[in-house]
Amino acid sequence: MDKSRGNNKNVDGNSKNEQLDQYRVENTGKRITTNEGLKVANNDATLKAGARGPVLMQDFHFFQKQMHFDTERIPERVVHARGFGVHGEFELYKSMKNYTKAGFLQEPGSTTPVFVRFSTVQGGKGSKDTARDIRGFAVKFYTAEGNYDLLGLQFPIFVLHDAFKFVDSQHALKPEPHNDMPTASAAHDNFWDFVANNQESAHFVMWAMSDRALPRSWRMMEGFPIHTFRFENEQGKATFVKFHWKPTLGVHSLLMEEAQIIGGVDPDYHRRDIREAIERGAYPVFELGVQLLDEKDTDIFDFDFLDPTKFWPEEIVPVEKIGKMTLNRNVDNFFAETEQVAFDVTNLVPGINFTDDPILQGRTFTYKITQQHRLGGSNYPEIPINQSLCPFHNNQRDGFKRHRIDVDQVNYFQNSIANNTPGPTPQEEGGFAHYPDKVEGFKVKEISESFNDFFSQARLFWNSMSPVEKQHIIEAFSFELAKVDRPAIRQQVVDMFVNVDKEMATIIADNVGANPPAGDHVPVTASSPAVSQAHTPHYAFSLRVGVLIGNGFKGEEVRKVIDTLQQNGVFVEVISEKLGTVTGADNSKIKVTKTFLSTHSVLFDSFYVVGGSSDNQWEFDRYITEFINDAYKHYKPMGIATTAATYIEPDNLEGIVFARNNATFNQDFVSAITKRRFWNRK
Numbered sequence: 001m002d003k004s005r006g007n008n009k010n011v012d013g014n015s016k017n018e019q020l021d022q023y024r025v026e027n028t029g030k031r032i033t034t035n036e037g038l039k040v041a042n043n044d045a046t047l048k049a050g051a052r053g054p055v056l057m058q059d060f061h062f063f064q065k066q067m068h069f070d071t072e073r074i075p076e077r078v079v080h081a082r083g084f085g086v087h088g089e090f091e092l093y094k095s096m097k098n099y100t101k102a103g104f105l106q107e108p109g110s111t112t113p114v115f116v117r118f119s120t121v122q123g124g125k126g127s128k129d130t131a132r133d134i135r136g137f138a139v140k141f142y143t144a145e146g147n148y149d150l151l152g153l154q155f156p157i158f159v160l161h162d163a164f165k166f167v168d169s170q171h172a173l174k175p176e177p178h179n180d181m182p183t184a185s186a187a188h189d190n191f192w193d194f195v196a197n198n199q200e201s202a203h204f205v206m207w208a209m210s211d212r213a214l215p216r217s218w219r220m221m222e223g224f225p226i227h228t229f230r231f232e233n234e235q236g237k238a239t240f241v242k243f244h245w246k247p248t249l250g251v252h253s254l255l256m257e258e259a260q261i262i263g264g265v266d267p268d269y270h271r272r273d274i275r276e277a278i279e280r281g282a283y284p285v286f287e288l289g290v291q292l293l294d295e296k297d298t299d300i301f302d303f304d305f306l307d308p309t310k311f312w313p314e315e316i317v318p319v320e321k322i323g324k325m326t327l328n329r330n331v332d333n334f335f336a337e338t339e340q341v342a343f344d345v346t347n348l349v350p351g352i353n354f355t356d357d358p359i360l361q362g363r364t365f366t367y368k369i370t371q372q373h374r375l376g377g378s379n380y381p382e383i384p385i386n387q388s389l390c391p392f393h394n395n396q397r398d399g400f401k402r403h404r405i406d407v408d409q410v411n412y413f414q415n416s417i418a419n420n421t422p423g424p425t426p427q428e429e430g431g432f433a434h435y436p437d438k439v440e441g442f443k444v445k446e447i448s449e450s451f452n453d454f455f456s457q458a459r460l461f462w463n464s465m466s467p468v469e470k471q472h473i474i475e476a477f478s479f480e481l482a483k484v485d486r487p488a489i490r491q492q493v494v495d496m497f498v499n500v501d502k503e504m505a506t507i508i509a510d511n512v513g514a515n516p517p518a519g520d521h522v523p524v525t526a527s528s529p530a531v532s533q534a535h536t537p538h539y540a541f542s543l544r545v546g547v548l549i550g551n552g553f554k555g556e557e558v559r560k561v562i563d564t565l566q567q568n569g570v571f572v573e574v575i576s577e578k579l580g581t582v583t584g585a586d587n588s589k590i591k592v593t594k595t596f597l598s599t600h601s602v603l604f605d606s607f608y609v610v611g612g613s614s615d616n617q618w619e620f621d622r623y624i625t626e627f628i629n630d631a632y633k634h635y636k637p638m639g640i641a642t643t644a645a646t647y648i649e650p651d652n653l654e655g656i657v658f659a660r661n662n663a664t665f666n667q668d669f670v671s672a673i674t675k676r677r678f679w680n681r682k
């Protein structure tokens, strides 16, 4: 195999990266060959009977090239089809030894390579990143004890409390089968019909209608593996655990209108965002938090602690941060790594185990089936991105695309020829064993009564929202339901959501032509501040600011502002009429990185408006005014250079910082960018 290295040659001592090195192939500067290595003399034309004649079948080079192309697509994931993967590293802050024997959670400071894939659920592989949707947040830890996969979503709860209806929920969510519409959207009859007729979905739907469903960036999104898992320590003592990924940049969202426009102007918005951030060295960091619950405390909630439609409020069980994951390397090849990575909720390590969470139980076989179907057989763990760092040994043999060559005569257990090897590892020496939970009961196809509380946390969530967040939820429901054709479904949905909040449901009903819902309002006082984005941290770091500029700017003024932005880690793009440079009044030049035509206001968090002169001043001013109007409408901060004051007035608008007569303009502008949105604008 060609040992030459790609862009990611292993310079950082990451052991997974080192393992991948042996598979990286560089083709630049090489001679073209067939897949069997035969160098060929012609790489332009098919072999023909005469230059204008028919193609001859014996052109095996053409045949192989065409055949490979004809078969180069594999089935996309049935859900989570659209996704994007990046490499990184997990570092432990705090030993979890008292709770779990998992090797990678023992030594503070120890590091474990990870691969993370972010995804959307509804749309196909070629859909858009910014759909209102569920986001997958799947992490593969390449530990010394084998791969550990922690699959999560950007919500802490699931849509169902029994896996039997998973297929129904996904069929209902996906484009309708008779017309394959809509793409990347749940705004259709089937989905809302499912919701109204499966009311355990209420809490999940509240999250899906909230700003959480429209992340500004995957770097600014929480991840929740949702289930109650079980830690087990060396002494065999178990502790229940819920995991959290908390982005150090805080949790931030797009507005619904921004997300919709971005879906058109840059469907790759989130993948571009994370890839660029990593290229610029602004590595996304997520802290791993745990909520721990002793076996004797499982009755502290007024809901079933195994119910996957409930989160454990952080105010009741605090989240302890035990480590951080830094995403610091882009993939070399999307297909080889991101498309072929195979996550599986049963990829466990000793010390972390299942519970009887009914959704978790239902997932334990499905991932293997889907990977086998997608990746063409059972040998997908041999694909480089899926290989564990430790070797594997067993008596499984053969199958499509078997790469390894097992040289032993023995392929069965028990045996005497190989002295009963490969054989089991006792638990004390690191062998995985299922937790010896006591189970008893009749075989029944039933759902426990304790899971039949559909609305209490949906109410808690609503009650925890800020007024702006509540307004957005109402708008989201009103948008989605307005796209539902059948009035009866719209009515059922508003009648259902009275159980969350009567005022909310009544406003939505009015917006979508339904009758005012009849049910009674259930008052609620409890709230969980942690679920509201109103309390999230804010930074200017790695936000995108566009400089709207033409010729004739004041060089020193503009350079100082751009320098300040860059010192604060802001990603600056210079936007003008044409690529090339703009020239200041002092003859200084600034490189233009985007044109008015090639970008859009929604792709930025803020603007620095400089203005300038142009051969077509009317057109130039029109573009600048459009950018300003959009940004203003989207509550974004703007900094106005001394040369641009005429574009915007009056000069006391919220979040608009003027340079004129302002000695602290640079700091004021950065503070405004940090704040991100100015909600009190009219």
Ligand code: HDD
Pocket: 077, 078, 079, 080, 083, 117, 118, 119, 135, 136, 137, 138, 151, 152, 153, 157, 158, 163, 166, 224, 225, 226, 227, 308, 341, 342, 343, 359, 362, 363, 366, 367, 370, 371
């Ligand atoms: Fe799942 C993919 C997360 C419930 C069946 N799931 C998938 C992915 C994530 C999750 C992040 C994408 C992995 C990737 O990027 O390749 N799934 C979850 C979470 C769930 C959950 C957090 C509930 C708490 N899933 C769930 C259930 C079932 C499945 C109940 C079926 C019984 N999930 C699948 C799947 C997928 C999948 C069909 C599709 C593609 C894949 O597995 O690799 O097997």
